[in-house]
Amino acid sequence: MTFLTDRPLDLAPLVARVMSPERGGVACFLGVVRDHHEGRTVKRLEYSAYEAMAEAECARVVAEAEAKWEASVALEHRIGRLEIGDVAVAIAAAAAHRDAAFMACRYVIEQVKRRVPLWKREDYADGSQAWVTPRPARPTVERPADATSDAPPVSEHVSHTDWGV
């Protein structure tokens, strides 16, 4: 696996992979497992993936960001059992200037959330479990023109009518 791992994530090697003397800015993002979700106390959670597609989709997202902002991008998403405070996703994006680095980093996390087939089941303090259904996405970054064919419109992503659940 290139983008998915069941081991704890570490930002430092991702930063090391993208840093270079032509790139003056490195923007990073870490997604951290929170102890609350919509008012409920979360004890732990488990990420599962459609692994082959998740790898392919991560590769597409990274390639799009690198092309659009002349950036170098590293991305890892953890799967399996995670505890509160664990890092679920780590991104490092390096570019000649900070504006491009920030935009590439932001693009990657937004697209990972929209497009990469990953699911999260939370265990709550009361012993119950639930699959997390994100609220409708509010994308704040523009998407590259050549990426539109890869993903259906947001409205198809956020059906709240789960299949029999």
Added chain:
Amino acid sequence: MTFLTDRPLDLAPLVARVMSPERGGVACFLGVVRDHHEGRTVKRLEYSAYEAMAEAECARVVAEAEAKWEASVALEHRIGRLEIGDVAVAIAAAAAHRDAAFMACRYVIEQVKRRVPLWKREDYADGSQAWVTPRPARPTVERPADATSDAPPVSEHVSHTDWGV
């Protein structure tokens, strides 16, 4: 010194300082010494500071970002002699959600560049040296209303008529 250091910067302890289970997103930025500046090959450089004011101004910038985005922010800027590829500035900003984390991080780097009294003298491949005069700032983030009194307008920052140099 709290925000300035003459030792190599490491992002990991900054991230550790701001991460917590209530904060789901951590956005980071590293500014890296580039090997070129306006077409000239840079060999190394030296950052100097008005140290007491730089510390005070960094503290104000961090406090503004933490208040505006309910974030936890860590900031370090290196001074002294730096080599190509060295990290000059490191920022980590954690918030409940990624949008606030990114905005807080972006705010801090923009304000550091605008307001913190730091200067950079570059050594070039041909043996010459020059104080770096930044081009006019193009801020892309909004500033908190309560910050305006701390800094003069951008036009005062970017005089290209150095004093006798």
Added chain:
Amino acid sequence: MTISAASTVTVRVLLFASYAEAAGQTSFTLTLPAPATVASVLRLLRSQASDARLPERPLCAVNLAHARLDAPVASGDEIAILPPLAGG
């Protein structure tokens, strides 16, 4: 009209997360008349799964890439039906 071997499409269908739990299975094979689309795969699924309730327009993928409901499917294709994504 009888459906000959040449005029059918056999695809592998994958289910994940809440959909797999609800259906009690993670993958199976479906054969349907040609020409077939993602939408016709979903129609056949709905007619076969008595208790399962798919959303009207679920997120679907064909061969590891997101696909629209009117995307054609061919024999050997891998069709995935994806619950709302929750990565990141």
Added chain:
Amino acid sequence: MTISAASTVTVRVLLFASYAEAAGQTSFTLTLPAPATVASVLRLLRSQASDARLPERPLCAVNLAHARLDAPVASGDEIAILPPLAGG
């Protein structure tokens, strides 16, 4: 009119980076008539430094905080004249 002790202001002036190099010094004391502002400090500096050429509106700080040119200065204040900033 003679200027009595009570009607003068004595401040410490700090120079940095290219300004310090050009002036050949990093700090000195200036005494000027009260009431004084950052602008009157700059006027006195220009009249004293024969070869130094300050920009029309340099970035200035009073007591570790950015200050406008019309900001008042009092005895004991630390006035810093800052070349274009280049951090980050």
